[in-house]
Amino acid sequence: VLCNTGNLTEIPQDFPRETQEIVITNQNISVILPKTFSHLKQLRRLILDSNNISEVRPFAFKDLRDMVEISVQDNPISHLPGFAFAGIRNVTNLYLGYNRLTQIDGYAFAGTEHIQMLLLNNNPIKTVNSSAFSGLKNIEFLYLPAGVRRLQSDAFNGLENVGMLKLAYLDLTEMSPFTFRGLKSVRMLVIENSDLATIRKRAFHGNSTDSVMSGNVIGIDMIWDPILGMSAIGELNISNNKIDRIEDLSISEEVANLTLSGNHILQIPPPNTLANIRVGSVKAIGNHFPCNCRVLFLLDSILARSEGEDMFMQKNKCISPLNLNGRNMSSMRQLGFLQQCHKEQMIQEEEQKERDRKARTMKKERERQQKASEIASDQSEMTFMDISNFHKDSSDDGTFGNGSEEDDVLAHSGTGGASSWLAFFPTTMTWFTLSLLVLFTLVPNLRT
Structure with missing residues (x-):
């Protein structure tokens, strides 16, 4: 065709x-x-x-x-x-x-x-x-x-x-x-x-x-x-x-x-x-x-x-x-x-260059690991500060939720206890998740 x-x-x-x-x-x-x-x-x-x-x-x-x-x-x-x-x-x-x-x-x-x-x-x-x-x-x-x-x-x-x-x-x-x-x-x-x-x-x-x-x-x-x-x-x-x-x-x-x-x-x-x-x-x-x-x-x-x-x-x-x-x-x-x-002298110079190169490589690797550790530490500190600020704000207004109109409706309908618990539950899970995150972040640093 x-x-x-x-x-x-x-x-x-x-x-x-x-x-x-x-x-x-x-x-x-x-x-x-x-x-x-x-x-x-x-x-x-x-x-x-x-x-x-x-x-x-x-x-x-x-x-x-x-x-x-x-x-x-x-x-x-x-x-x-x-x-x-x-x-x-x-x-x-x-x-x-x-x-x-x-x-x-x-x-x-x-x-x-x-x-x-x-x-x-x-x-x-x-x-x-x-x-x-x-x-x-x-x-x-x-x-x-x-x-x-x-x-x-x-x-x-x-x-x-x-x-x-x-x-x-x-x-x-x-x-x-x-x-x-x-x-x-x-x-x-x-x-x-x-x-x-x-x-x-x-x-x-x-x-x-x-x-x-x-x-x-x-x-x-x-x-x-x-x-x-x-x-x-x-x-x-x-x-x-x-x-x-x-x-x-x-x-x-x-x-x-x-x-x-x-x-x-x-x-x-x-x-x-x-x-x-x-x-x-x-x-x-x-x-x-x-x-x-x-x-x-x-x-x-x-x-x-x-x-x-x-x-x-x-x-x-x-x-x-x-x-x-x-x-x-x-x-x-x-x-x-x-x-x-003079071949022997050149060989010695080449060997010294190789040793210097390996030393520079090891130094860069140590610096990289140290920087990674510092970043992980800073992130952990920021996480704890965010958690503290969150609970301070929550305690100031007396709620764990977002104070929305839906929460007020639930409270007046007789389900306020459930609403408070449901609002508190994500916060509890957040604490648990963040704790695990911090734990897995810090453990490798403790090993080193």
């Missing part, structure tokens, strides 16, 4: 039940309601491109067991609510490109299996919420659009058995902790040509992937805690990135091959970070490092040992100082720079 003329404002419901393909384009349809097509059990292909669709209701495509392709492109859809594409179990291709999507809610694709390709290209998506792809299973290719600014923690939680997850041209202020938690059995994770700013600790915690990171601009900090939970990794490829600082690059022996290629790294990681790279094999070529005394840390790591120090220094270049910029790192030896460095 082809509908590309006229001015439809809603999807017709009189299609023959044996319809296998529907193409509706260039119409004025604004919403896809729940189970709009559920009566078309033999429908296999659905094209809803270039309409005026701005809303997809939850379970809009449910019960379409024979469907293999859905395309909803070039529409003014700005938001995918939870369960919008839930339950499309046999769809192999889902095209959502060229819309106006800015946000994907959690569980938008819940219960959706066997998709070969999900395309979200050319959408102005700014936020990927937690569990946005939860329930997507056995997907071969998932491609997010350029310009995503926020990946919430657990953004990919529940996404399972993925061939390739491609994140390109991201514009993040940070990569949150646990961004990839719950991401399971991914053959290749591609993060390329992106501004990742700060990669927080545990951003890659708890996934099982091959990973590729290429062409990124990583702004202030790159903080990688041990990538726990990863298993059977074919290759982790980090290429063509600008990395200002790596505070932790812990990669387990579950990664068979690690490739670092074409990165611009503005600060060499400390030795304890480099020591945490425990992979089967490493290839580090075409990277640019600052050529200072910290190069000794690199030469003592698996990055250089894998092919030998001489080969490592020939295949990688200096990014600083200015007079060495663009030259092979081996020029440091030729000019006698390394002979002026």
